[in-house]
Amino acid sequence: MARSAKRHPAEVIYQVYPSSFNDANGDGQGDIAGITQKLDYIKSLGVDSIWISPVYLSPPGPEGDGGYAVSDYRQIDPRYGTMQDFKDLLKEAHARGLRVYTDWVVAHTANDHDWFEKSRKGDPKYKDYYVWADGKQWNGRTVPPNNWKSVFGGAAWTYDQERGQYYLHHFLKSQPALNLNKKEVQDAVLDEMKFWLDMGVDGFRVDALPFATCDEKLRDNPWLYGIWPNVKEQWDQQRFDHSMIQPQTVDFIARIRALMDGYPEKKTTIGEATAGAEGGLNPLPVAAQYVDLQKGLDMSYTWAVNDISPKARDRLADIVRALGKYFPDGGHCLSVGNHDIPRTFSRTAANVPPAEALAAHKQMMEIFFTLPGSVILYQGEELALEQARIPLDIPLDKLKDPTAQTQGLDACRDGSRTPMPWDGGKPNAGFSSSNDPYLPVPAAHVPKAVAAQEKDADSMLRFMRKLIARRKARPALEAGTATVLNAGAPLFAYLRENGGETLLCAFNMSGQSFSFKPEDILDDATIGRLSLQKGQTVTLAAYGSFFKDAPPQGVKAAPAPQSPPPVIRKAV
Numbered sequence: 001m002a003r004s005a006k007r008h009p010a011e012v013i014y015q016v017y018p019s020s021f022n023d024a025n026g027d028g029q030g031d032i033a034g035i036t037q038k039l040d041y042i043k044s045l046g047v048d049s050i051w052i053s054p055v056y057l058s059p060p061g062p063e064g065d066g067g068y069a070v071s072d073y074r075q076i077d078p079r080y081g082t083m084q085d086f087k088d089l090l091k092e093a094h095a096r097g098l099r100v101y102t103d104w105v106v107a108h109t110a111n112d113h114d115w116f117e118k119s120r121k122g123d124p125k126y127k128d129y130y131v132w133a134d135g136k137q138w139n140g141r142t143v144p145p146n147n148w149k150s151v152f153g154g155a156a157w158t159y160d161q162e163r164g165q166y167y168l169h170h171f172l173k174s175q176p177a178l179n180l181n182k183k184e185v186q187d188a189v190l191d192e193m194k195f196w197l198d199m200g201v202d203g204f205r206v207d208a209l210p211f212a213t214c215d216e217k218l219r220d221n222p223w224l225y226g227i228w229p230n231v232k233e234q235w236d237q238q239r240f241d242h243s244m245i246q247p248q249t250v251d252f253i254a255r256i257r258a259l260m261d262g263y264p265e266k267k268t269t270i271g272e273a274t275a276g277a278e279g280g281l282n283p284l285p286v287a288a289q290y291v292d293l294q295k296g297l298d299m300s301y302t303w304a305v306n307d308i309s310p311k312a313r314d315r316l317a318d319i320v321r322a323l324g325k326y327f328p329d330g331g332h333c334l335s336v337g338n339h340d341i342p343r344t345f346s347r348t349a350a351n352v353p354p355a356e357a358l359a360a361h362k363q364m365m366e367i368f369f370t371l372p373g374s375v376i377l378y379q380g381e382e383l384a385l386e387q388a389r390i391p392l393d394i395p396l397d398k399l400k401d402p403t404a405q406t407q408g409l410d411a412c413r414d415g416s417r418t419p420m421p422w423d424g425g426k427p428n429a430g431f432s433s434s435n436d437p438y439l440p441v442p443a444a445h446v447p448k449a450v451a452a453q454e455k456d457a458d459s460m461l462r463f464m465r466k467l468i469a470r471r472k473a474r475p476a477l478e479a480g481t482a483t484v485l486n487a488g489a490p491l492f493a494y495l496r497e498n499g500g501e502t503l504l505c506a507f508n509m510s511g512q513s514f515s516f517k518p519e520d521i522l523d524d525a526t527i528g529r530l531s532l533q534k535g536q537t538v539t540l541a542a543y544g545s546f547f548k549d550a551p552p553q554g555v556k557a558a559p560a561p562q563s564p565p566p567v568i569r570k571a572v
Contacts, residue, residue: 002402006108007329007330007479008240008291008293008298008299008329008330008331008339008373009298009330009479010330010372010373010375010478010479011047011048011049011268011374011375011376012045012046012047012048012049012053012369012373012374012375012377012456012468012471012472013040013047013048013049013050013051013101013270013333013374013375013376013377014045014047014049014050014376014377014378014379015050015052015053015338015339015377015378015379016035016039016042016050016051016052016053016379016451017030017053017066017378017417018030018031018032018035018052018055018067018400019066019067019079019400019417019438020379020419020431020438020439021034021035021038021379021419021420021431022034022035022037022038022420022422022431023432023433023434023437023438024036024037026432026433026434027432027434027435028435028436028437028438029078029079029080029432029438030080030419030431030432030438031079031081032055032076032080032081032082032083032085032086032088032330033081033085033088033089035050035052035061036085036088036089036092036093037459038095038422039089039092039093039096039098041450042098043096043097043098043299044465045377045382045464045465045468046465046468046469046472047098047100047377048099048467049098049099049100049202049268050093050098050100050101051101051102051103051205051270051376051484052100052101052102052103053066053067053103053339054066054067054068054102054103054105055067055076055077055080055081055086055102056070056071056072056073056074056075056077056105057070057071057072057075057076057077057109057184058070058071058077058110059071059110059111059112059174062172062400062401062402062405063110063111063172063174063402064110064174065171065174066339066400066401066413066417067103068103068105068171068175068449069105069108069109069110069111069172069174069175070105070109070110070113071109071110071112071113072113073112073192073195074192074195081438086199087199088201088256089198090199090200090201094200094384096184099202099203099268100201100202101201101202101203101204101205101268101270102196102201102204102205103204103205103207104193104205104206105178105205105207105208106178106180106189106207106208106212107170107178107180107207107208107209107211107212108169108175108176108177108178108205108208108210108211109175109176109178109350110174110175111173111174111175112178114132115129115188116129116130116176117170117235119132119163120160120162120163121162121163122163124406127186128179128184128265129176129178129179129185129188130167130168130176130179131165131167131168131176131177131178131179131214131218132163132165132166132168133145133157133165133166133168134165134166134390135165135519140546144156144157144159144166145157145166145218145369146219146220146242147219147220147221147228147233147238148167148168148220148221148238148242148243149233149234149235149237149238150169150170150171150172150235151170151171151235151404151505152171152172152403152406152407153234153406153407154237154359154406156168156169156170156235156243157169158173164560165398166506168214170208170211170243170244171208172402172406172411177207177211177214178212178251180212180213180248180252181213181214181216181248184543186252186255190255190256190259192446193256193259194259197260197263197267202265202266202268203260203267203268203269203270203298204268204269204270204551205270205271205272205295206256206269206270206272207272208272209249209253209271209272209273209290209300210240210244210245210273210274210275210283211244211275212249212252212288212519213244213246213248213249213252214242214243214244214246215241215242215243215246215396217242218242219241219242220239220242221239221240221241221242221243222238222239222241223237223238223239224237224238224239224278224279225237232345232564234395235279235280236279236280236533237279238279239277239278239279239415240275240278240279242275243378244275245275245276245277245286247265249290250289250290250296253271253290253295253296253297254295256269256297257269257292257294257295257297260480261382263545265309267297268298268299268558269299269369270297270298270299270300270301270333270374271290271291271297271299271300272288272300272301273287273290273300273301273302274301274302274335274340275301280350283293283302283304284302284304284322284323284326284332285301285326286302287300287301287302287332288300288326288327288331288332289417291327291332292330292331292365293331296414297331298331298333299330299332299333299374300331300332300333301332301333301334301335301374301376302332302333302335303335303341304319304322304323304332304334305319305334305335305336305368305371305554306341307347308345308348308364309338309347309348309349309350309351309352309360309364309479310348310349310352310360310363310509310510310543311350311351312417313489313490313492313509314489316367316492317484317492320371320482320494321484322482323371323372323373323482324372324483325418327372327373330372330373330479331373332372332373332374333369333373333374333375333376334368334373334374334375334376335376336360336365336368336375336376336377336378336381337376337377337378337381337416338376338416339378339413339416339417340376340413340416341413341416341526342387342415343380343381343385343386343387343388343415343416344361344364344365344378344381345357345361345381345384345385345386345387346387348360348361348364348365348385349361352458352511352543353420356511356542356543358384358460359541359542359543359544360445360452360543361384361460361505362460362543363462363509363543363544363545365463365464365467366467366505366507366545367492367507369467369468369470369471369477370471370477370496370503370505370547371482372479372480372482372496375471375546377464378416379420380420380421380445382460382461382464382465383421383445383448383449383450383453383461384448384460385418385421385445385448386442386444386445387416388414388415388416388418388439388440388442388445389413389415389442390404390409390414391409392556393415393418393440393443393444394414394415394418394439394440394441394442395440398439398440399412399414400414400417400438400439401413401414401417406421414439416444417439418439418440418441418445419431419437419438419439419441421430421439421441421445421446421448421449421450422450422451423449423450423451424446424447424451424452425451428441429441429445429446429449430449430451431451439567445465474496474503474504474549475498475499475500475501476496476497476498476499477503478498479498479499480496480497480498480499480501481495481496481497481498482494482495482496483495483497485521485522486521487506487516487520487521489509489510490508490509490510490512490514491506491507491508491509491514491516491521492505492506492507492509493505493506493524501528501549501550502530502549502550503547503548503549504522504526504530504531504546504547504548504549504551505545505547506521506538506540506545506546506547507540507543507544507545507546508540508541508542508543508544508545509543510543511542511543512542513539513540513541513542513544514539514540514544515537515538515539515540516540517534517535517536517537517538518530518532518534518536518538519534519535520535520537530548530549530550531548531550532548538566538567539566539567540565540566545566546566
């Protein structure tokens, strides 16, 4: 896609997982009215918008995949409330200046969706709404049409007795893949999206975008390691030349953009593009091809930083450089955490002594919130919640996530989906008054509840508010370039520059204090612009950070939310 000279706007987006955010009616299930009750809290964080995971009608139990198998795009699932509840949420959010993005499951529906029911019966209008194919003969038996694998394990094909053919599903068999190679299917999906845009939704987070289209010839994917059958038959063992990441997805995105641009008010699109062609690795170039100011999405998020920890300094430097390479105009969205991955605190503080874990985590959040692009903050990450343990925190009979059954407990996503702790002095930490909440509240989360952190000046919650406020106060953090500096371990440093402002961001990514001089990492001109002096010594505590502004003329430098602050000694 052609690049514009303009830049994509950057946002801070707060993700709400409705089932576990707040239960307004006491039935144990988080709901839409519960989100509305907490809008003042969300606003207080300083975020721009809310991404709400699916609340559409969906099959109960594991087959519904937490709402990501949609039975009807135009109905609110009764578990979450009513359409009026959703309209009230929109009204109240907009009154507070918060934009609302709903999740859009674009690549598949549920297998009880009316479209699929008609398609499996051979209804002429819906016959090709999904990807159907005959099996093939192998060693005297009928097998699936090709070797494509499901992300959740096993073949990506299930035989349907009524249709007499196999249907494609990239995830659960309850999630048949829409045939978005067909214009009439795209038309139907765009019409469903228009329903919500007309209601006043400000945009969509578009789910699983690389899976939207596939090779129409249904050719086998090549194996990455060896020749079949001398490999594990799993999704991440293939190169996705044919099953996904197809060029026609870009054309479909252009149609989504045209729909959005048909409204007088700004409508925003955020693509989930977390899988690259080589067994899911290297998603940045895939995400980049979906983003364009004129014809594409406003932004795409990847998992570029989701396995970064203080021990992975060199990889982090490579990622910052890659963001500049693939997203020179902005448009990348850092998913700090979300409902699909382990909690950020458990990842960023991994292998760090407990006494230093919070400092290490705060530092990583400083890095995430000073990198280019937009940022997604998942509910509870502002509290430094750790990943819930299975079965210690969540008994096996309470699990909701289907991956516990399809891929095993290590893959289960329920550990990051436990209830938001609001008040440690109330049942279920204030999430619900029910004796049977959506998931149990881990004991370790109770003292980290919002009510307690509001009273603590040094809490993670207070820290995050300051960090978000600083990001919004500095032009160099809202947009602009990021240049990684040549700093030796354990120092990681980069310059953010935009609109006449320069900001130095330096981080001691070790458990011991560390000192450096400006000339160790900066040229003379930059040292002068930042009002530093050659020969000065900057000493950072363990996992300490140092920010130095050279704001545009007439703009006062904003204080950094540092803890603990650096020690700066003048040159002798």
